[in-house]
Amino acid sequence: MKKTVAYTVLIFIISLQLYNSFAVQRFPKPEFESGYIQPPTSTPDPRSEAFAILDVVVLIATLSVVTWMVLKKRNRNGVFWISIFSIAYFGFFCEGCICAVGSVQNVTYALFNPVYSIPITVIAFFAIPIIFTVFFGRTFCAGVCPLGAIQDIFVLRPVTLKSWLLKVLGLIPFIYLGLSILYAATSTDFIICRYDPFVGFFRLNASFTMFMLGGIFLLLGVFIARPYCRFLCPYGVILNLVSRVSKKHLTITPAKCIQCKLCENSCPFGAIDKPVQVKEKEESHKAVRRIMLLTIIIPLLVLIGGYVGSRFHENLARVNHNVQLAQILLNPNNTQPDSFEVTAFKSSGKSTEEFFKETALIVNKFYIGGWILGGFLGLVFGLTLTSLSIFKYQEDYTPNKGTCLSCARCIDFCPVKEDER
Amino acid sequence: MESSDNKKSKISRREFINSSVRFSIVLGIGAIGGRLLTRSHARQMVWQLDTSKCIQCGRCATNCVKTPSAVKCVHVYSMCGYCDLCGGYFRPETKELTTAAENQLCPTSAIRRKFVEDPFFQYDIDEKLCIGCGKCVKGCGAFGNGSLQLQVRHDLCDNCNECAIARDCPAGAFSRVSSDSPYLFSGFDSKKKG
Numbered sequence: 001m002k003k004t005v006a007y008t009v010l011i012f013i014i015s016l017q018l019y020n021s022f023a024v025q026r027f028p029k030p031e032f033e034s035g036y037i038q039p040p041t042s043t044p045d046p047r048s049e050a051f052a053i054l055d056v057v058v059l060i061a062t063l064s065v066v067t068w069m070v071l072k073k074r075n076r077n078g079v080f081w082i083s084i085f086s087i088a089y090f091g092f093f094c095e096g097c098i099c100a101v102g103s104v105q106n107v108t109y110a111l112f113n114p115v116y117s118i119p120i121t122v123i124a125f126f127a128i129p130i131i132f133t134v135f136f137g138r139t140f141c142a143g144v145c146p147l148g149a150i151q152d153i154f155v156l157r158p159v160t161l162k163s164w165l166l167k168v169l170g171l172i173p174f175i176y177l178g179l180s181i182l183y184a185a186t187s188t189d190f191i192i193c194r195y196d197p198f199v200g201f202f203r204l205n206a207s208f209t210m211f212m213l214g215g216i217f218l219l220l221g222v223f224i225a226r227p228y229c230r231f232l233c234p235y236g237v238i239l240n241l242v243s244r245v246s247k248k249h250l251t252i253t254p255a256k257c258i259q260c261k262l263c264e265n266s267c268p269f270g271a272i273d274k275p276v277q278v279k280e281k282e283e284s285h286k287a288v289r290r291i292m293l294l295t296i297i298i299p300l301l302v303l304i305g306g307y308v309g310s311r312f313h314e315n316l317a318r319v320n321h322n323v324q325l326a327q328i329l330l331n332p333n334n335t336q337p338d339s340f341e342v343t344a345f346k347s348s349g350k351s352t353e354e355f356f357k358e359t360a361l362i363v364n365k366f367y368i369g370g371w372i373l374g375g376f377l378g379l380v381f382g383l384t385l386t387s388l389s390i391f392k393y394q395e396d397y398t399p400n401k402g403t404c405l406s407c408a409r410c411i412d413f414c415p416v417k418e419d420e421r
Numbered sequence: 422m423e424s425s426d427n428k429k430s431k432i433s434r435r436e437f438i439n440s441s442v443r444f445s446i447v448l449g450i451g452a453i454g455g456r457l458l459t460r461s462h463a464r465q466m467v468w469q470l471d472t473s474k475c476i477q478c479g480r481c482a483t484n485c486v487k488t489p490s491a492v493k494c495v496h497v498y499s500m501c502g503y504c505d506l507c508g509g510y511f512r513p514e515t516k517e518l519t520t521a522a523e524n525q526l527c528p529t530s531a532i533r534r535k536f537v538e539d540p541f542f543q544y545d546i547d548e549k550l551c552i553g554c555g556k557c558v559k560g561c562g563a564f565g566n567g568s569l570q571l572q573v574r575h576d577l578c579d580n581c582n583e584c585a586i587a588r589d590c591p592a593g594a595f596s597r598v599s600s601d602s603p604y605l606f607s608g609f610d611s612k613k614k615g
Binding site: 026027028029030032033034036038039040041042043044045046047049052095097098099102103105106107110111114116117118119120121123126127130131134135189190193194203205206242245246247321339340341343344347348 | 438439440442443446447450453454456457458460461462463464465466467474476478480486487488495496497498499500501502503504537538541543545565566574575576578579580581582583585588591592593597599600603604606
């Protein structure tokens with residue numbers, strides 16, 4: 001009986017309110033006679049703002065301590081214990097987010113999307129390590145970055161890689177950086193976060209493939225020291241370039257190098273530049289011809305890279321969700337039921353033409369992005385080629401300011417004692 | 422003597438180039454930072470889903486980096502009709518309106534049905550059991566007031582830099598919202614704490 005009453009009321013109300021289904025409730029809230037009190041809808045608060053400030057404070061503090069350990073105390077053990085702390089704090093306590101590596105994408109995203117208001121903490125995580133690197137070298141990589149720190153403790157049996165292999169693999173981070181900026185700028189995806197191999201460990205929760213990937217990286221890292229940092233990390237690219245002009249930098253020897261060769265194989269990352277013989281002076285016409293060749297090759301590589309990149313812009317754009325949806329809408333497959341994307345699009349009430357116009361804009365962005373990305377990679381290839389033909393004379397064993405991660409391992413190998421004056 | 426002078430001038434030239442590059446890097450970072458600061462947010466951003474866009478596809482239950490998902494069904498009591506025949510609680514073909522397991526729509530029986538007074542019932546979500554699949558949300562939205570809504574629970578959410586559900590949400594319902602108004606219920610103002 002009650003049911004039938006309820007149904008008639010229902011039909012009546014629905015027929016009344018068909019034109020306005022959300023604004024008014026189908027079943028009005030009953031008037032309770034038993035003195036029933038309606039429970040509140042709980043809305044638990046997010047992590048306190050104070051923690052975000054704490055993160056930045058801890059970042060600055062750990063960076064300062066690591067820098068002091070590397071440059072003043074010259075103590076590898078200190079660096080090791082700070083990396084353990086960083087794994088615990090930035091890794092397990094903060095569960096991997098936000099990190100400086102991923103912040104590159106937030107900054108790009110914010111620069112290209114005026115709607116997104118980037119939190120100040122994210123700007124801090126992006127800028128502070130770079131500022132430190134400008135003055136002190138890559139001390140951030142040494143023991144503050146949780147991704148680097150977790151790999152660093154797995155550096156157990158490092159092998160020396162051939163220098164040509166280092167050069168070739170060293171190009172991958174540039175590609176990764178370029179792609180991640182392209183995808184962040186087109187608000188497609190944050191690929192650095194998506195394919196972060198270690199964040200699953202920090203959260204103790206990840207898909208099987210990501211756990212496998214992380215495990216492979218760590219196991220590989222036993223022999224090939226810090227594979228992610230050296231051959232993938234996009235933030236490392238920025239720090240590498242910045243560190244080359246750093247004001248101060250880790251030195252192997254506290255005083256004067258005596259060329260004892262003890263540190264020669266101490267660096268697991270192959271980042272120690274060895275002394276070189278004075279080169280015989282080259283015939284000048286040969287050198288001139290090489291410079292001419294390089295000045296032609298670099299712009300040519302930029303152009304070719306840009307052209308190739310623009311050719312591939314449709315493939316690059318296929319990652320974008322709207323582009324995917326537009327493709328499905330253009331080629332409807334009637335044999336299968338609508339995907340969730342199509343259902344959601346149809347229920348949103350947006351017109352197809354309008355959507356296609358928007359998508360065409362996105363694809364156009366990828367066309368421009370493809371030119372820039374390709375050109376950038378061409379430039380990187382060209383400059384790498386140039387760097388191979390540049391001769392740099394040096395007498396002492398010194399860390400390569402670009403690739404040195406300031407881990408301070410080499411310090412323990414140097415027999416020279418500090419001048420006590 | 423001459424050679425040492427030469428050497429000295431070379432070093433200082435390199436040092437000059439280095440320091441000018443250094444200066445421009447700091448300037449560049451300052452410019453980017455300053456530009457972003459003008460429209461940055463002192464507050465954190467958190468992920469939330471817009472219930473008016475949500476189509477209850479079920480991916481919230483499967484795509485969150487946490488298991489079970491940080492997205493839960495939330496009951497907005499002030500919108501509820503306290504129906505005996507609840508579209509969110511019962512399977513559509515149910516004959517008897519009892520709490521028997523076979524009658525329940527929720528795969529984990531996370532909805533508790535409690536008698537209030539004839540003929541009204543209160544429905545509570547046990548968030549420990551809820552997996553955020555949205556089946557009840559779909560049922561409530563189709564047959565009832567839509568008082569059951571999916572929301573990111575911020576006590577559970579890790580607040581990933583890029584939300585794994587947002588990436589795969591077919592309706593684009595996920596967005597970053599400021600942490601001072603972290604909920605996007607429809608038909609209910611979360612600030613009032615109803």
